[in-house]
Amino acid sequence: xxxxxxxxxxxxxxxxxxxxxRQEALLxxxxxxxxxxxxxxxxxxxEAYLNSGRANYSKLPEVMQNSEEVxxxxxxxxxxxxxxxxxxxxxxxxxxxxxxxxxxxxxxxxACGEAKDDRTVQLEALKNEPNTFMLMNSFEYMKSKPLFDSxxxxxxxFLITAAADSKVLEEMSKWHKxxxxxxxxxxxxxxxxxxxxxxxxxxxxxxxDPELVKISQDGMQxxxxxxxxxxxxxxxxxxxxxKSELSDLKKDGNILNKFLSRxxxxxxxxxxxx
Amino acid sequence: MxxxxxxxxxxxxxxxxxxxxxxxxxxxxxxxxxxxxxxKYEQGYIKExxxxxxxxxxxxxxxxxxxxELDLEISRNKATINKLFEKLEKAYIEAAKLENK
Numbered sequence: 001x002x003x004x005x006x007x008x009x010x011x012x013x014x015x016x017x018x019x020x021x022r023q024e025a026l027l028x029x030x031x032x033x034x035x036x037x038x039x040x041x042x043x044x045x046x047e048a049y050l051n052s053g054r055a056n057y058s059k060l061p062e063v064m065q066n067s068e069e070v071x072x073x074x075x076x077x078x079x080x081x082x083x084x085x086x087x088x089x090x091x092x093x094x095x096x097x098x099x100x101x102x103x104x105x106x107x108x109x110x111a112c113g114e115a116k117d118d119r120t121v122q123l124e125a126l127k128n129e130p131n132t133f134m135l136m137n138s139f140e141y142m143k144s145k146p147l148f149d150s151x152x153x154x155x156x157x158f159l160i161t162a163a164a165d166s167k168v169l170e171e172m173s174k175w176h177k178x179x180x181x182x183x184x185x186x187x188x189x190x191x192x193x194x195x196x197x198x199x200x201x202x203x204x205x206x207x208x209d210p211e212l213v214k215i216s217q218d219g220m221q222x223x224x225x226x227x228x229x230x231x232x233x234x235x236x237x238x239x240x241x242x243k244s245e246l247s248d249l250k251k252d253g254n255i256l257n258k259f260l261s262r263x264x265x266x267x268x269x270x271x272x273x274x
Numbered sequence: 275m276x277x278x279x280x281x282x283x284x285x286x287x288x289x290x291x292x293x294x295x296x297x298x299x300x301x302x303x304x305x306x307x308x309x310x311x312x313x314k315y316e317q318g319y320i321k322e323x324x325x326x327x328x329x330x331x332x333x334x335x336x337x338x339x340x341x342x343e344l345d346l347e348i349s350r351n352k353a354t355i356n357k358l359f360e361k362l363e364k365a366y367i368e369a370a371k372l373e374n375k
Contacts, residue, residue: 031359232322232330235337236315242344249351256358263365 027255040064047073050082057085071096078103084110094118105129108136119154123161130165133172148187159187164195173203189215196220308332 020028022042025035029045032054039045040061049055050073057065057074064070071090074082076099083091083100090096092113098121100107105128108121115121125132148156159181162168169191172178181187182203191198192212196219199207206212229237314320315333325333 230322232325232334232337235334235341238341239337239344242341242348246344246348246351249348249355253351253355253358256355256362260358260362260365263362 023255024259027252027259030252037061043069043073046070050074050079051077053079055079055082057082068093068096072099075100075107076103078107080104080107080110083107086110088112091115094121097121098124101125101128101132103128105132108132119158123154123158126158126161126165126168130162130168133162133165133168148181148184156190160190160194163187163191164198166198166201169198169201173201185209185212188212192216192219196223308336312336 020036022039022045025039025042026045026048029035029039029049030052032049032052035045035049046060046064050057050070055074055077060070065087068090071086071093072095074086075090075096077083078100083104086096091110092115094115097107097111097115097118100110101121101124105125108116108125108129109132111118111121122132122136126136148159151159163172163182169182173182183206185206188202188206189212192215196216199212199216202212311320311329311333315322315325322330
């Protein structure tokens with residue numbers, strides 16, 4: 001008789017509940033598999049499961065789905081599918097969504113309510129993924145014509161960060177409401193301080209403005225100053241990371257091997273008893 | 275079926291042997307002097323600025339080769355883990371079949 005998936009799950013769960021060690025559960029979770037309920041309160045295991053890339057938030061027990069701590073772990077993974085599944089109360093929580101957009105700017109698309117209008121969330125999303133600017137274009141405070149001088153500090157920082165990215169600056173130049181700001185010399189000076197190379201995307205004659213050209217050149221000289229890591233140190237760093245990855249893989253293999261032998265032994269015993 | 279398993283097992287042993295020999299030869303390809311230099315550099319006894327250009331080149335060559343070797347070992351270990359998981363999944367299915375009998 002062929003076993004169906006429910007049978008497999010049932011046997012697996014029976015075995016897991018009684019036998020699985022914490023170390024095995026952690027490995028299983030890391031690889032996106034199920035693990036016994038007795039480890040549900042173990043945040044390290046839950047975090048490993050969420051980070052596996054195979055996690056399904058809606059399949060977690062309700063109590064876990066409603067835990068702010070678990071939601072925070074999910075937000076930090078930066079996995080868009082996972083963040084989309086967070087309950088609305090967490091997607092509207094600025095503290096949680098700031099962590100989400102820091103890991104993946106595009107998760108801003110899943111933000112709602114208070115978090116969607118939160119400047120810190122917007123700024124962090126923009127830093128991570130400048131293209132998110134297009135998602136913010138239609139919001140209330142962006143609807144009116146933004147003026148740099150009269151804007152509050154957070155809005156100024158937001159606009160400078162946005163315009164420092166060449167794609168966003170080009171996009172801003174296309175919109176009539178931004179014309180005044182992208183031609184504001186004081187604003188453009190601040191943009192150059194953040195990104196001296198932005199000059200080539202400035203509109204018309206401002207590209208050749210002597211004062212702006214000088215700020216750009218000074219900025220580029222400064223940014224060239226810090227020496228980039230040498231080939232040798234990069235290779236040595238890669239070597240350290242690879243050795244550490246290999247060592248982790250070997251440990252995982254040993255755990256799996258032991259788990260497999262114990263599982264086979266257990267099922268053999270059951271079979272003989274039957 | 276048994277014959278097939280034996281063949282597979284022999285193949286896997288010979289693969290392991292080839293890899294072991296290759297690794298030994300590979301490690302042997304680096305002379306002691308170079309390995310000592312690597313050790314001193316990694317322990318921080320020699321800074322990069324203190325290296326002669328010849329020593330720097332030797333270290334760059336060493337890490338380039340060693341990193342490629344590590345990439346191979348990493349993919350091999352990943353493949354082993356995947357195989358172990360396949361075996362585990364099969365074991366679950368077998369166990370479920372036995373329960374149903």
